[in-house]
Amino acid sequence: xxxxxxxxxxxxxxxxxxxxxxxxxxxxxxxxxxxxxxxxxxxxxxxxxxxxxxxxxxxxxxxxxxxxxxxxxxxxxxxxxxxxxxxxxxxxxxxxxxxxxxxxxxxxxxxxxxxxxxxxxxxxxxxxxxxxxxxxxxxxxxxxxxxxxxxxxxxxxxxxxxxxxxxxxxxxxxxxxxxxxxxxxxxxxxxxxxxxxxxxxxxxxxxxxxxxxxxxxxxxxxxxxxxxxxxxxxxxxxxxxxxxxxxxxxxxxxxxxxxxxxxxxxxxxxxxxxxxxxxxxxxxxxxxxxxxxxxxxxxxxxxxxxxxxxxxxxxxxxxxxxxxx
Amino acid sequence: xxxxxxxxxxxxxxxxxxxxxxxxxxxxxxxxxxxxxxxxxxxxxxxxxxxxxxxxxxxxxxxxxxxxxxxxxxxxxxxxxxxxxxxxxxxxxxxxxxxxxxxxxxxxxxxxxxxxxxxxxxxxxxxxxxxxxxxxxxxxxxxxxxxxxxxxxxxxxxxxxxxxxxxxxxxxxxxxxxxxxxxxxxxxxxxxxxxxxxxxxxxxxxxxxxxxxxxxxxxxxxxxxxxxxxxxxxxxxxxxxxxxxxxxxxxxxxxxxxxxxxxxxxxxxxxxxxxxxxxxxxxxxxxxxxxxx
Numbered sequence: 147x148x149x150x151x152x153x154x155x156x157x158x159x160x161x162x163x164x165x166x167x168x169x170x171x172x173x174x175x176x177x178x179x180x181x182x183x184x185x186x187x188x189x190x191x192x193x194x195x196x197x198x199x200x201x202x203x204x205x206x207x208x209x210x211x212x213x214x215x216x217x218x219x220x221x222x223x224x225x226x227x228x229x230x231x232x233x234x235x236x237x238x239x240x241x242x243x244x245x246x247x248x249x250x251x252x253x254x255x256x257x258x259x260x261x262x263x264x265x266x267x268x269x270x271x272x273x274x275x276x277x278x279x280x281x282x283x284x285x286x287x288x289x290x291x292x293x294x295x296x297x298x299x300x301x302x303x304x305x306x307x308x309x310x311x312x313x314x315x316x317x318x319x320x321x322x323x324x325x326x327x328x329x330x331x332x333x334x335x336x337x338x339x340x341x342x343x344x345x346x347x348x349x350x351x352x353x354x355x356x357x358x359x360x361x362x363x364x365x366x367x368x369x370x371x372x373x374x375x376x377x378x379x380x381x382x383x384x385x386x387x388x389x390x391x392x393x394x395x396x397x398x399x400x401x402x403x404x405x406x407x408x409x410x411x412x413x414x415x416x417x418x419x420x421x422x423x424x425x426x427x428x429x430x431x432x433x434x435x436x437x438x439x440x441x442x443x444x445x446x447x448x449x450x451x452x453x454x455x456x457x458x459x460x461x462x463x464x465x466x467x468x469x470x471x
Numbered sequence: 472x473x474x475x476x477x478x479x480x481x482x483x484x485x486x487x488x489x490x491x492x493x494x495x496x497x498x499x500x501x502x503x504x505x506x507x508x509x510x511x512x513x514x515x516x517x518x519x520x521x522x523x524x525x526x527x528x529x530x531x532x533x534x535x536x537x538x539x540x541x542x543x544x545x546x547x548x549x550x551x552x553x554x555x556x557x558x559x560x561x562x563x564x565x566x567x568x569x570x571x572x573x574x575x576x577x578x579x580x581x582x583x584x585x586x587x588x589x590x591x592x593x594x595x596x597x598x599x600x601x602x603x604x605x606x607x608x609x610x611x612x613x614x615x616x617x618x619x620x621x622x623x624x625x626x627x628x629x630x631x632x633x634x635x636x637x638x639x640x641x642x643x644x645x646x647x648x649x650x651x652x653x654x655x656x657x658x659x660x661x662x663x664x665x666x667x668x669x670x671x672x673x674x675x676x677x678x679x680x681x682x683x684x685x686x687x688x689x690x691x692x693x694x695x696x697x698x699x700x701x702x703x704x705x706x707x708x709x710x711x712x713x714x715x716x717x718x719x720x721x722x723x724x725x726x727x728x729x730x731x732x733x734x735x736x737x738x739x740x741x742x743x744x745x746x747x748x749x750x751x752x753x754x755x756x757x758x759x760x761x762x763x764x
Contacts, residue, residue, distance in 0.1 A: 252652055
C-alpha cells in the first residue's frame with residue numbers, strides 16, 4: 147500500500163535568543179539551537195491511524211505544527227500525495243488546508259470566543275468550496291449532527307457549550323471539508339474519562355465513514371491501543387521505534403518503549419508486569435547528541451551506544467533504533 | 472434531556488447578571504444617563520432650546536440669571552441656555568468624529584503591524600514614539616494653526632493626536648491574541664492573513680479599545696474646547712462651549728459671572744461623565760472584576 151504522507155528526515159530547530167546566544171555567536175561558536183525535532187521519518191498510509199506517542203516535550207506537537215505549516219521546518223521533506231508540503235508558499239498552504247486539518251489539544255482555547263459554532267464550521271466550507279450560503283449552512287448542520295451536536299447547539303457561542311461539546315465542535319470544523327488527513331493533537335487529554343471514550347468512538351466512526359487518515363498524537367497509551375493501527379514512539383526529537391500497535395504493545399523492543407509501557411497502570415493487581423525503569427532526567431534538547439539519546443538513562447547502555455543509531459528494520463514493518471536489539 | 476433543560480435557562484440568568492453588575496456601579500450608570508440626556512438635548516435642540524441661539528436682543532444684553540433666561544444672556548442679548556444646548560451639537564459631533572477616525576485608523580493599522588511583527592512593527596512603533604513625543608495639545612495647536620481652523624481640521628487635528636494611543640493599544644492586544652490557539656486554528660482552517668487579523672483576532676481585542684475610546688471622548692472634547700478658547704479651534708460666531716467660555720472670561724472683571732460659569736460647567740460635566748462611563752466600562756469588561764463586591 148502506498149503512503150498518503152511520507153515524512154523524511156524532518157527537522158525543526160529553534161534558535162536560542164538572548165544575550166547568551168549573542169555572546170557565543172561573537173565567540174565564533176556554532177549557533178545554539180533547541181532541537182525540538184531532529185530527523186524524524188514516518189509514513190501514514192491511506193485510511194490508517196498512526197499514533198505518535200512520547201512524553202511531554204519530546205517534539206510530538208512540533209511535528210504536527212510542521213505538517214500543518216504553522217511552523218516552517220528547518221529541513222527534511224513531507225510528501226503528501228504528489229505535494230511537497232515543506233516547499234509550498236503561503237498561498238498554496240491555504241489551499242492544502244482542504245485536505246489536511248487539525249484538531250487541537252485545548253477545546254476551549256482553540257475556539258474563537260466571538261464566533262458561533264455554526265459559522266465556525268461554515269468557515270472552511272466558505273474558504274474551500276463553491277457552496278452558496280444556504281448550502282453551507284445545510285452542510286454545517288449535517289456535520290454538526292454527525293458529531294452529535296444538534297441544531298439547537300449550532301447557534302451557540304463556545305462559552306455556552308460544555309467541554310465535550312466544544313471538542314465535538316472542533317472535530318466538526320476539522321472534518322467539514324472531508325479532508326483526507328487529520329492531525330489529532332492530544333484531542334482527548336482535556337476531557338474526562340467518560341467523554342474521552344465517546345470522543346474516541348466518534349473519531350473512529352468518522353474515519354471509517356469518510357476514509358480519512360489520522361496522525362494521532364497522544365501520551366495516553368490506552369487510547370492509542372484502541373485507535374491506532376500503527377505506533378511511532380518519540381523520544382527527545384527522534385523516533386525510536388515504530389511498528390504495528392498490537393506488536394508494540396505485546397512486545398516493546400526499545401528500552402524507552404519498554405519503560406513507557408511499564409509505566410501504564412494495569413487495573414489487575416495480579417498481572418505480571420515488566421518492571422523496566424529508567425533513571426535520571428531527560429537531557430537538554432539543546433545539546434548535540436551523537437549516539438543514542440537514551441544512553442545516559444538506560445540500564446542496558448554499553449559503550450557502543452555513543453555511536454550513531456539509525457532506525458533499523460528488525461522484523462517486517464517493525465523498526466527500532468537501538469544497538470542492543 | 473435532563474441536561475438540556477437547565478442549559479436553556481442560561482440566557483435570562485446572564486441578562487440579570489449584567490443588570491446586577493450595572494447597578495453595582497451607580498456612579499457610572501448615572502454618568503451614562505447624563506451623556507444620554509446631553510445627546511438627546513443636542514439632537515432635539517430646536518425643540519428643547521427656549522430661544523433661537525443666534526437671535527440678538529439689544530434690550531436684553533447682559534441679563535443675569537432669571538426665570539426668563541435661566542443662564543442669563545450675553546452681550547448681544549442671546550439666550551445662554553439655548554446657546555449651550557446648540558453648542559452640544561458641535562462639541563459632541565466633533566469629539567465623536569475625531570475619536571471614531573482615530574479608533575478606525577489606530578485599530579486597522581495597529582492590528583496589521585501587531586500581527587506582522589518584526590521590522591514592520593519596529594518601524595511603526597518608532598513612528599508612534601515620535602508622534603507621542605510631542606505634547607498632544609501642542610501638536611493639535613500646530614496642526615490647526617497650519618491647516619486653518621475649520622471644524623473639519625479641528626476634528627482631524629484631535630484625531631491625529633489620538634491615533635498613536637490606539638495603535639499601540641491594539642498592537643499590544645494583537646501580540647497577545649495572535650499566540651492564542653484559536654489563531655492557529657484559524658490558520659489551520661485555511662484563512663488568508665487578512666481574515667485571521669480582521670475576522671478572528673481584532674474582535675477579540677475590542678473591549679480595551681471601547682474603554683479607551685470612551686475615556687478619549689472626554690479628552691477630545693477638552694482638547695477641542697481648549698483650542699477654541701485660545702482661538703485655534705471653532706470660530707466665534709458659532710456657539711461652542713470653548714468659544715463661549717473664552718467670551719465669558721473677558722467679562723469676569725465686570726461681574727457677569729454666568730457667562731463663563733455655565734459653558735465651563737457644561738464642559739466639566741460632559742468630560743467627567745465620559746470619564747466615569749469609561750471607568751465603569753473598564754470594570755464591567757474586565758473578567759477579573761467579575762464576582763468581586
